[in-house]
Amino acid sequence: MTKNKTLAAWLAFLGGPLGLHRFYLRGLGDLLGWALPIPTALGIYGIQRVQQFGQDDKLSWLLVPLLGFTIAGCALTAIVYGLMDRQKWNARFNPGADAEAAPGATSWLTIGAIVVSLMVGTAVLMASIAFSFQRYFELQVEEGRRISQ
Structure with missing residues (x-):
């Protein structure tokens, strides 16, 4: 059975x-x-923890980026597949x-997969990094305040 590049790129993205x-x-x-759903599920669990316990939940700011990085990595894979030459x-x-x-x-469907993967993957990656760093630095500021008192 032959493997279609366009279908593989869309499957990697979606x-x-x-x-x-x-x-x-x-x-x-x-x-x-079989391993890819694990960080996906942990990231979804992190989002549920944010909804349940708020953004101050320390475990959630470790788990949420797992979902973002997995999505971004799969978007990058879709781009690599789409840009691979025919031979x-x-x-x-x-x-x-x-x-x-x-x-x-x-x-053109392959190009569409590349463009959408680039846009969404970049946005998700930047959001994941921003969320992680914001929570990390807020925690550091809180710890600094506790030490100084």
Whole structure:
């Protein structure tokens, strides 16, 4: 079965945090595909903790970025897949096919996956970094105040 580059890029962007692109390209035996939902679930748990306990919950500011970094990493994977040239794609994921086979071709849907992944992945990464650093530095200021009193 040939592996389509456009479908793989969209799966990496939309279903990457669940490992769908890994299962599509490497099969259900892929360990990283099975591991990807773990940081996704921990990040979602962190968001639930923020909603339940507020932003001062120290565990949540450690867990929430896991979701963001997983989404950003999968968006980067979608970009890498989308930018891979036809010959390299077919050699890597369609070894029995011709180097110029159609599944490795780039179409406008592939470009769309790249653009959306770049926009969303960048926004999620920056938001995750900002959330983490803000919470970390606020904690440091609080600790400094406690020490100085």
